[in-house]
Amino acid sequence: DALLQAEKELLEQLKKTGSTSFLEEILSLVKETRRLLPYRENGKHYLMMGYELIRNAALELGNRLDIGEDVFYLRWTELMDEDCGKTDLKDVIEKRKLRHKALKAIYLPQLIDSEDLDAIGRSPSLNEDHTMKATPVSPGVARAKAKIFIEPQDIGTQEGFILVCPSTDPGWTPLLTRASGLIVEKGGVLSHGALIARELGIPAIVLPNATKLINNNSTVIIDGTSGAVEIIEEPDKQ
Structure with a gap:
């Protein structure tokens, strides 16, 4: 059992550092965390x-x-206007669709630094060896084709792929049950994707801008223990 193994490793680590006096308190906190975590x-x-x-x-x-x-x-004030149903809103909608599409195409860094405002709109790039370093959130190694989704959708009978998406919530669970690995752009060890990945026993990592750095159907290897990511083969070479 992974949880028992983790507790055993924790005990050994505390013994090495001479901190066993904290063991009872730490195990109590672990137990309380387990009890409350589902309510998150x-x-x-x-x-x-x-x-x-x-x-x-x-x-x-x-x-x-x-x-x-x-x-x-449309804006709430426009919908509540007494003339809303009497005027043609299609021109307004089309202009906002174009603006929305244009804004979505602009790359935004995870952190906007006043000393590097040129980073806004500067597309992220891979290392020369096509490797990246991510944050590991669920242990294990997976090698498969990357499937990029911006929002959850039906994938038919596909399975065994590495799911690449901005982040996850309960609506992504059907996709996660088909995946052999997970790459999200945002999150941490207590995020929804990380929790579900550990429950399913699949590796997961957090890699900012993953949906832009990785091409759909690329063959990738992810290591959910070290956080290593490598693109083995691009789709146009397969």
Whole structure:
């Protein structure tokens, strides 16, 4: 059992450093963490239920205005305007779609430094040897084709791929159960993706800008213990 092994390693480490006096307190905290950790997702679950109600109401309004999901390109004040249903909103929507597409194409660094504002819009790049260093969040090694998803979607019968995405929440779980590894752009050891990856026994790493650094269908190796990432083969060479 991985948890028992981790506790054993912790005990050995404490003995080496002469800190066994803290053992009882640490094990108590570990036990309490195990008990409370499942509740971490509950708050978000009920929050998302509220968002679902708001989304459904907006979609209903979009259907009544005959604009469908394009309703999300309008402001609340515009939707509440008494002339909303009487004016043609398509030009406004199309302009905002173009602006949204243009803004999405601009690369934004994880940290905006006032000393390096030119980093805004500067695309990230790989090392010359096509290796990268990431943050490990779930142990193990996987080699497979990378599948890049910006949002969860149906993948049919595909499985065994390495899932590359911005981050995950419960909506990504069906994809995670098909994956042999996970690369997310944001998160940590207590993030949703890391927790699910450890439960599934698949390696996971956090690599900023992964969806831009890795091409879809590239063959990659990830090490969820060391954080090493290597692109073995690009899709156009296969």
